Amino acid sequence: MREKLLEIKNLKVVYSTEEKVVEAVNHIDLTIHRGEALGLIGETGAGKTTTALSILNLIPDPPGKILEGEIDYNGTNLLSLNQKAMRSVRGNKISMIFQDPMTALNPVMTVGDQIAEVIRLHHKISRKEAYIKAQMMLETVGIPGNRLKDFPHQFSGGMKQRVVIAIALACNPELLIADEPTTALDVTIQEQVLDLMDKLQKEFNTSLLLITHDLGVVAEVCETVAIMYAGEIVEYGTLEQVYNDTKHPYTRGLFDSIPKFNEEVKRLKPIKGQMPNPANLPVGCNFADRCPDVMPKCREADPIVIDTGENHLVKCYKYMAGGYEA
Amino acid sequence: MLRFLFRRILMMIPVLLGVSLVVFIMSYFTPGDPAVMILGDMATQEDIEMMHKELKLDEPFVVQYVNYVKNIVTKGDFGTSYTTKQPVLDELLARFPNTFKLAGLSVILSVLIGITVGIISATRQYSILDNVATALSFIGVSMPNFWQGMMLIIVFSVWLGWLPPSGFSTPLHWILPAVTIGTSSAAQIMRMTRSSMLEVIRQDYIRTARAKGQSERVVIWRHALKNALIPIITVVGLSFGRLLGGAVLTESIFSIAGIGKLMVDAINLRNYPLVQGGVLFIAIVMSVVNLIVDVLYAYVDPRIRTQFTTFNIRKKYRMEGDRDE
């Protein structure tokens, strides 16, 4: 087994406003190993981005608040670090790529300034050297170095995302969090950006937390997969285990709702119903109302996480008998 | 950029012509005979008719207007003051430095206070400090500035004796008038800064800057402020107009020999050429200020800068419009 890089333990995050408290992330555990590419899959609103922002301690507060849990990174709990120590982690050891490249870059600064900024923050080098490094990064992501002095509005969406990737990788981080990095891009560009991330991740030996709702993207890039539903991780395992030996009814529903090329399917089967309102979660299993295999006890108490063998984890009563408590 | 400046200056011409026409129409229809104003009530009918000839008041309206504009453009002649018999332009230029100094001081004061307080308010939204600043800003825009000037005189000159109540000779004399005129602008700039910053700090690129490990101070003052500046600059430009307008009353409160006091006195004495010239003069100053504001936009926002340097902007826009449809 590879060395653990980041371990999220029992994380709980809520957003509270005057009227209601939204439980965005509910006691999740997740481990990322060195060099591993982990895919975190879920619908919009499942708590994926909140999980990612918690790692960098960037949850907007108010209204957000990390209530419980630890995020261990190389043996230190990131949540216990003070602001200054946390800043030396951000962009340096752990960096993040955001969903929408159109808005992720500062419109009034040149891309060179924006790449050099992160380099100068974490490395004691001169301005000039930082710009040389920035130019190298730009070329690494496939943009001509002479565009260093251009502004974001002079780039296309795909190129902007490349710039964002350049910023994220400029300090050679140990962990890269990519939050739906291709969702806002054209399909053709998506492929290029994914290939680039895949290549750079292997080249720099960076661990990757890839957040997406796209099962195909994960299959392409990741080795391990976590499925998130209503603030909880309902299934976790290797790509093999989750894709070929799907356990959780929600995961199965996800696979049934996408078209397959090798099978003739008359009609796609969407998962019926909607995700429960995170401000008003049901008693018992959050998926019970939509689950085709629902049992009475599903509505009584929350199922625990079961290891069905070889660290293939499922949060479902159906596998109580076969597995053991993880 | 030069092309843009040139075009922008060309655009000022019709506006200023329009202002001159409006001003001319207003004085043309003002009751009272200018000849009587100049000569006084004792003038004989003959003298008055002579004066009509001299001032070309017998000519039709259009001819009079054309002459008025022609004199301004060719000779810089805005007419002659009824009371002092001096050229209006000379009188205006003699008083302009004081007004300019007063307006300039107030702009600096209100920008410094308005932007600083606005940013602090935005970063601590709904804190006590934010609430107090917002309440004060509402009071700031609600005071008539001539009254504020009188209250400041009562408190700081009459009661405390700290500052002189009138005149504009030393920096001590500048404080009360500058505060008087600057208060409402400071309040407006503060409110605009606050709302503009609140808008900007929720943007994704601010999160990007934080995710880089940048300190909060740099995130706010470098990344956010520069993006928030466009609407702030607009308000500063607009408030310059308010400052000049405010100067009209404030100068007479503090007995400052500026354009404002000159015009108030001219209104009271029905000295219309001076009023006319003053309005036109201020309109010219305003146009220059607006030009500076436009140039500042380009300086602050590279997207606007690109538009200026791009050869055929209109054409480009039209093409984009077509594509949308």
Next chain:
Amino acid sequence: MSEKTIEIRHKSSGMMRDAFKRLMRNKAAVLGLVIILILILSAIFANVVAPFSYDEQNLRQRFLAPSPEHWFGTDEYGRDIFSRILYGSRTSLMVGAISVTISSGIGTLLGAISGYYGNRVDNIIMRFIDIMLAIPNILLAISIAATLGPGIVNVMIAVGISSVPGYARLVRASVMSLRDQEFIEAARSIGANDFRIIMKHILPNCMAPIIVQATMSIAIAILSAAALSFLGLGVQPPMPEWGSMLSNGRAYIRDYWWVVTFPGVAIMATVFAFNLFGDGLRDALDPRLKQ
């Protein structure tokens, strides 16, 4: 068709109710509204509430300091300042309301025509607006008032005209954003003429910003009117008006602070109330703007 109309009406009344709820939750706006209501009541019942008449001179009681009898003291003619302020609220509120009616009427009309027809009409109107904007608001009002001569009606006209550009621009922008929407095209396709489209379909949809602007510009109108009166271009004596009270009291500020203090406080409180209420109204009508 009729079913749809009913549905829309229903929806819009629901929106108004929501906006009203939001407004009532905003303490500052409620404070503004309360002050405005008090002002209106005191203007209506000035003759009942005021302890003295506004023009009764008593030269033996000149410049009395504030006391239980004369709450705000007396002026240079021995008149009770508190009573004069109460009567003065009639003038100020009337000037504010009427000049805003003038400016919003003309401005809305110009803005709607400009925004709806576009092209050449738009160009001409907007150049005209540019000309008006080149002169600072208060200076424009002063110039117009100087041309028309002193008097309360002329003050209303001067103040009203000087704030036309703000409305014209605002309405033009809203109309332009609505002009090409489908429900306008639908109205056109069933043969509605331009006048009907503007009055029935476009203007009702840009009422919210117009109402907000009107509330805010009552505040500005009251300030401008006070300034004009201060310059002697406004309301003529003996009619009490806050700006001319300041103007008269100005000569005595060295010795009798109360003569100018209270009329100014009255102006400030009124303007403050309209600003607070207008601001709350904007937040309530357009919740997207509020953070």
